[in-house]
Amino acid sequence: MMFAKLADWFEERAGFKEWVNRKRGLPIPDHVNFFYCFGGISFTIILLQFITGLFMIFFYIPKPEEAFNSILRFSNEVTLGWLMRNMHRWGSTLLVATLITHIITVFYHKAYQRPRELNWLSGVILFLVVFFFSITGTILPWNWRSYWVLVIWTDYVGTWPVIGNVLKWPILEYFSVSRSFVIHILILPIIAATLLFFHFKMVKRHGISGPL
Numbered sequence: 001m002m003f004a005k006l007a008d009w010f011e012e013r014a015g016f017k018e019w020v021n022r023k024r025g026l027p028i029p030d031h032v033n034f035f036y037c038f039g040g041i042s043f044t045i046i047l048l049q050f051i052t053g054l055f056m057i058f059f060y061i062p063k064p065e066e067a068f069n070s071i072l073r074f075s076n077e078v079t080l081g082w083l084m085r086n087m088h089r090w091g092s093t094l095l096v097a098t099l100i101t102h103i104i105t106v107f108y109h110k111a112y113q114r115p116r117e118l119n120w121l122s123g124v125i126l127f128l129v130v131f132f133f134s135i136t137g138t139i140l141p142w143n144w145r146s147y148w149v150l151v152i153w154t155d156y157v158g159t160w161p162v163i164g165n166v167l168k169w170p171i172l173e174y175f176s177v178s179r180s181f182v183i184h185i186l187i188l189p190i191i192a193a194t195l196l197f198f199h200f201k202m203v204k205r206h207g208i209s210g211p212l
Contacts, residue, residue: 034118038102041195044116045095049133058141062181067142069107092134099127111209126195129188134151136184142177150175162202 011017059078061070074081103123106112111118135153139146158168 002178012193013139017088033098035101035105036208038098038105042098042102044092045098046192046196049088049091049095050189052084055084056088056184062140062178064142064177067140067192071141088137092137095130096134099130103127109209116202116206116209119199119206122195123198126192126199129192129195131154133188133192134186136180140184152196183211 029185056074059066059070059074059081071085076082078084106120106123135149138149154168154171157171158164160167
């Protein structure tokens with residue numbers, strides 16, 4: 001009885017049930033099929049990445065001499081640590097795959113055309129942010145694989161015309177595991193959250209694209 005009154009008190013002020021019922025009543029166009037779901041699937045994976053990553057933050061030590069050992073301790077000694085780590089690791093790969101599928105679907109249906117140009121642009125930038133998430137996340141364990149990922153990508157950046165060498169040497173000069181950690185858990189999430197908010201606002205404004 002007490003919980004029911006508390007729920008009624010919360011509902012009267014927050015209107016959560018009303019919001020859910022209003023969203024459930026939105027019509028779904030007849031042409032929508034399975035491939036239209038990859039945007040939502042990607043968002044679900046992003047939420048799982050946030051949850052598992054938040055759990056791992058409390059055990060990770062962003063120091064070169066401690067990073068890998070802290071991950072091993074997390075995987076082997078923390079309850080369900082191995083599950084959280086593997087969900088986060090493979091979730092990253094799955095997220096890239098679902099986003100690529102979503103981008104291909106949007107491109108196939110020409111949903112990048114007027115008036116959805118900003119929606120398309122924010123989605124592409126968000127994909128690049130996820131890609132940087134993947135790179136910085138691979139570097140954080142700071143094992144042999146992390147080292148070579150850093151070397152390969154800085155060499156690749158160095159091949160870019162005009163700005164390549166300008167960017168390559170500062171990356172190597174100022175690189176540290178702790179800076180990569182800050183980029184991974186703070187800077188990139190803020191950028192991603194901003195892009196997601198804008199992306200969803202554009203989807204709500206223009207609706208689901210029509211069939212070819």
